[in-house]
Structure formats: structure tokens, C-alpha cells
Amino acid sequence: MSSLSKQAIKGTIWTLFGYGGSQILRFGGNLILTRLLVPELFGLMALVNTFITGLNLFSDIGIRPSIIRSERGDDPLFLNTAWTIQVFRGFGLWIVCLLITAPIASFYNDPKLLWITPIVGFRTIISGFESTSLATLNRNLNLKKLTIYDFIVQGLSLGVMIIWAWISPTIWALIAGVLISSLFGLIRSHRLNTGMRNRLAWDQSALKELISFGRWIFVSTVMTFFASQSDRLMLGKLLTLEMLGVYTVAFTLADLPKALMQAVMSKVVFPVISKQLDLPRSQLRENILDKRKLLLLLISLPLALLVCFGDQLILSLYDQRYEQAAWMLPILTLGMWPFILSISIDKALFAIGKPLYIALGNVFKLLYMVILLPLSFSIIGILGAILVVAFNDIAFYIVVNYGLWREGLSGLKQDLWATIILLGIIVTLGGIRYSLGGGLSIDSIL
Template sequence: MTTLKKPSLKKLAVNGAIWTITGYAFSQCLRFGCNIILTRLPGIQPEFFGLMAVVNRLLMGLELFSDLGIGQSIIQNKHGEEEEFFNTAWTLQIIRGCAIWFICLIITYPAVRFYQEPRLLWLLPIMGLVSIILGFASPSQSLLNRRMELGKVIIFDLIVQVVSLSALVILAWQMKSLWAFAISGIISGIVRAIGSHFLIPGKKTKFAWNQDAVKELVSFGKWMFVATALMFLAEQADTLLLGKLLSFGVVGVYTIAATLANVPREAIKSLSFRVIFPTISNQVDLPRSELRSKIIRQRWKIVLGAAVVLAFLVSTGDLIIATLYDQRYTEARWMMPILSCGVWFSILFYTTSPALLALGKPLYAAQSNLLRFLMISLGMPLAFTLKGTLGVIIIIALSDLPLYIANLYGIWREGLFCFLQDVRATALFLGVLILFLSIRSFLGFGNPFIFIS
């Protein structure tokens, strides 16, 4: 009888990377296609995108401020495959989901007063119901990430996205109101929650409460809570503050520009969590010098590709927006290249930060996100006073720099320093960017860095 050979870690990582990048490309095509359709539907105004951006950021904040690192614990913990640990994690997840909705009810009225927007009075509680629904979703997706069986995860995510976006377009076409966004969010949560229980055949969930498992989950989760709470403040404070400083119409335009500018960042971030983190988690027992060598060798390939893609996006992003969107979104054209340039520092960050998490050191991520949050929260109001919308966009673009610097300190402390590689990669990025800008100028398309505010 022959025994099937288990795939090597390298093969799993390569397959995982292919699935992640391919899935992300399809996901972005669906997302941008949906956005373009929505911007052309009668009755759907730019302020809808701005208002929903603020609502989603508030709900994301509740999610992250209550994050126990349940998914990461299943991936990282040696007991992640055990039924008792798995079911205890699921039980904690349900409790957390209900708690999030309750907190959502509490913050609704203060949010209405802060933004002077009465529609939040019904939008937040309804959208908050998704937290309860997703609390009952099976953690099987995290288990598949642990095993690096990413094909199932990617296909499942795409199916949920197709259903969700289809529902949104149909409802927006028929209802021409914010209710379309709220109802489609509920539909998306229901489809994801039910579908997750079929990801692993035979894998059943049931209520469980193992004290040892709870201790391990909470032990890892206490720093994950701090790290993810600060990550929310660092990554979403821009939109929340913009909602106060500017009109929801301008926030909607910014959301269009930021969504396109962040494509490389989100791709690398997805690769970071789904491939880099599990891969390094399986190699943490190696001597640091050997682990560092493996990380640097594989990281260089990722950073090279990202440099070319980002340089292309910086030099053509304004043209893409001009082609895809109507005159109501004109201001997104000048925002786009500025925001794209700032993404470079997050690419350097997300290709090393998973190593620190795999080593069980989420504190470094907390420190990194704290610095970014301070720059956003202190810099944006000051920049708005001095330079208006342009100043705010520049601060947002530069906000990933402190994130990167703090992370650099962490990888130095842990013996994984790779600053020289960052210098070479940055020089390459700038060289490719200059080349693309020269070609653009030669073809008569001018300079994308025209500040119209």
C-alpha cells in the first residue's frame, strides 16, 4: 500500500501565494466593477459612499477593539487542530459577536451627535447585526489557513463576494437608497456564516468551554487585542476624521481614490496573513540566522513585483479614475498618485511584520500601529488647518512611515534585520517610477502630481 506524500512547506507556500494573488485580482475586479455600476445608477450619490465608509469603519473599530485573535490563535497555537480548542474558540466568537452588537447600540447616539448625521441612527444598529450573524460562522476558514489549503478559502470568499455585490447592485437599482447597502450587508453575513460550516466536510461545531483552551486563547489574545485595536485606530482613523473635517461627498470621493491606491497594499496584506504568517509559523524553531536568510530570500521576490505594480499605479492612477468615473469624482484624480506613493512603506511593513507575529510577539505590531495613529490623529487636523484637503491627503500618504520604522526596530531586536534590502528595494521602486513617469510625459499625458484642491 502506497502512502501519499505530504506536500512540502515550500510547495504549500507557492500554491498559497498563487491562490491568494489570483483570488485577490478577481476580488478587486468584482469590487471595482460593482463600484463603477453603482456610480452610474440614478439616485446613488457620492455621499452614500462616504457615509457607508464611516459606518463600516465604526463597525470595523468595534470588531478590532474586541478582537481576541481567535483566528490567529487557531493558526499559531499547537492545539489549533484539536476539537476542544476549536469549539471553545467558536463559543468565544459567538459571545464576542453578541457583545459587539450591544456596544454598537450604545455608540449609535454619540455617533449621530458627532457627525451630525441622523441616518446613522438606523444604519449602525442594522449593520451591526452582521456581527451577531458572523459570530455563528465556523472558524473552519482559520483552520484551512493553518493547513495552507487556501484554494477552498479563496473560492469561498469569491462566492460570498459575488452574492453580496449582486444583491447590492440589484437592491440599489430598485431602491435607490442607503437601505440597499444595509440589506446587502446582512445578506453577505448570512451567506458567509452558513457557508463556512460546509468548508471542511465532517467538521462540526458545538458549544464548548475548555478552561485551558480559554487561557491560551486569552493569553495570546490580550496582546492581539491591543495590536488590533491600535491597528484599527491606525488604519481607519483617516476616514473617521475625514467624516468630521469634510463633507460626506468629499469623503466618498476620497474613498474611491483610496480604494484604488490601496490595491497593492491590500494584496500584500492578504498575502501576509494567508501565506507569509502560516509559513513562518511552521519554521519558528529554526535558528534566527537561518530563518532570516529564508525570509530575505523569499521577500525579495515579493517586494520586486510590488515595486513595479505600485510604480505603474502611481503613474497611471489618475488616468484610470478619469476613464472609469464621471465628473463628480474628478478630485479623486489628484488624490490618487499621492496616496499611492505612501503605500510603499506599508509594502515593506507587511512583508516583515508576519515574522514577529509568528514568533508570538504581537506587541511590536501594537507599537507600530500606535505611532501611525498618533501621526494621523495629530497630523490631519493640523494639516487641514494649514493646507486644507491637500494637506490631509499628504499626511495620510505619509502615515505608513512611522508604522514601518517601529516594525524595523522589532525585526532588529528579534535578529531578522533586513534594512539594506529595503534600501535596495526603495531605490528600485524610485527608478521604475521615474521611468514610467518619463514614458507618460513622452506620450503627452503630463504629470500626475497636479494638486487641485
């Protein structure tokens, strides 16, 4: 077994371990917080975080992916130039955050957004000073340190939120958790930097390389924001904040399998592919599909379990204020499958410098949402909206796979048998539940 394969296996194990621990923390914290805080607060923070995420994506030139894939990824001058751009970007993001605060508060008719948005947005300045050591560790597949780093930061954030919410159950509990964890993450990132310390620097050749690759990342991430956050942006206008909070709980749980796949692809597979770009395209495709096969099999079972029994999870763990999330969760989970198929291979397009296909995929996904979400909500109500949101990745999947086919990296046959296996598991588990008198997981809406 090659050294790179050993690194990939070790990195995958650490990623899965970190993801599992992260989700236990996230889920446990969510259960406690939903008992301490009212749903409206989660809806409010979901809106604010959507806009902060949008600002980050609107200015993303792919600094971390550039460091991971560049031949100069260990060059101090290259790293410091990237860090300098990152610092100035953080300040710029916060200024824009101040400018958009009033229009956001006016559009959603909630004056609390006038002060919540700029306070939460201050984390963009904090994260701008994070060390490039995080990208370097990822580049070298040193995921043990990264996993421990993420776990500690997340644990601190949840701890602050829970203690604050117990003492004072207000929106400040969620705000404090975000800001304190960002500050702690900044300090920890520089402690991980055992070699070169980041400082302000400007190298024209490094800048040229960063912008050359980053311009496509920018286009892709802008479209990613509109496509992936359009549900919250539009539902925030169509639904009450309370119902948006309920939807957020369901979506967070449905997102678990997808987030696992994203973690493995970003932290392990993307760096590995970046180190194999000199291989013939057919060999690169074979290597990717060989690793992907096992990932798709592993992700199928938890996804099928959420589809068949997700309603019971909601009804058992949450109080009746979140009862409607019970029927939302199975539908949203099933809709994640086309996106899981896409993200389990689309990092290959980033690695070969072709993220344009991903940007186009998100354009079509956005068009799908803008046209069908308001229309379905007006005709069928919230069920129609959830159905549209659940299956909004089909357009993205079609465009991404066209790009993979054009670049000689298609995995359509693998997608087909993986989908057959998933549906087989769902039919089997659902049939067992129904035969035992448990009905269907979406009976409450039917």
C-alpha cells in the same frame, strides 16, 4: 522541494488568483454602483463601516491567528472553545453597537446613523457563528477552498447591491449587500467543515492559551484601528460626506497593492512561518527574506503604474463628481510603500509571539495623525490632509523595523534596494509620460 514549500507556492498562486478575481469584482461593482448611487451614500457607509471595524478590532483576541499557530490547532476541544468565545463576542459587539449609535449620530450631526449603524452592526452576530473551518483551512494552507469561498461571498454581495441599487438607488442597496453576504458566508463556512461540527464548549487550558496570545493581539488591533481608521474618523468631521465619498474611491484603488500583500502574508506566509519556529532565528530570517524579495518585486510595478497613471484611471472610469479623486490616487498610492515594506515582514513578529512592536508602531502612527492631520488641513486644506494621510505609515515602519532588528529578523537592506527599484520604475514611467506631453499625474492639484 519540501512539502511545505510546495504548499506555500500552491497557496500563493491561489491567493493571487483569488485576489485578482476579487479585485475585478470589487472594481467592476464599484464602477456600476458609483453610477447608480450618489457619493454621499458611500461616505455614509464608510463612516458606519469604520465604527463596525473598530468594534471588531477592539474585541479581537486573535482567534484565527491563535488557531493557525497553536499546536492544538486541530484539537476539537480547543476549536470549540475558540468558537464559543467568538459567538459570545458577536453578541457583545452588537450590544456595544447599540450603545454608541446615538453619540455617533450626534457627533456627525446625521440622524440617518441612528438606524443605519445598528442594522449594519447586526453582521457582528452573524459572523460570530462562522465555523472555525476557515481558520483550519488557512492553518493547513488549503487555500483553494478559502479562495472559492471568499469569491462566491463577495460576488453575491455585489450582485445584491447592484440589483437593489438599480431598482431603488438608496442606502438600502449597500446595507442589504452586507447583511445577505454575511448570512451566506455563515452558511458556507459550516458547509466547508467536513469533519468536526462546532458546538459550545469550555476548556480552561484552551482558554488560557487563547488569552495568553490574544492579549497582545488585542493591544495591537486596538492600536491598528485608531491608526488605520483615523483618517476616516477625522476626515468625516472635516469634509463633507460627498468629499469623503470621493476620498473613499481614491483610497480604495490606492489600497489595492497593499491589500494584495496583506492577503499573501496573512494566508500563506504567516502559516508557513508558524510551522518553522523551531529553526534558528538567522535561518528563519533568511527563509523569510528569500520569499519576500520576489513579492516586493512583483508589487512594485502595479504600484508604480498607479502612481504614474492613476489620475487617468479615475478620469476615464468615473464621472466628474469624482474628478478630485484623480490627484488623490497617485499621492495615496505612493504613500502605501512604507506600509507594504512593513506588512511584508511584520507577520514574523506575530509568529514569534511579539506583536507588541506592531501595537507600538500604530501608537506612533496615531499620534502622527492626531497632531498633523487637523493642523495640515487648517493650513493647506484638503491637499495637506491627503499628504498627511498618504505618508502616515512612516512612523509605523520605523517602530516595526526596530522590533525586527531586536528580534534578529531585520530586512532593512532589502527595503533599501526595493525602494530604489520602485523609484526607478516611477521615474522611468513618469518621464515617458511627461516627454509624450501627458504632464504629471498630480497636475490637477498643482
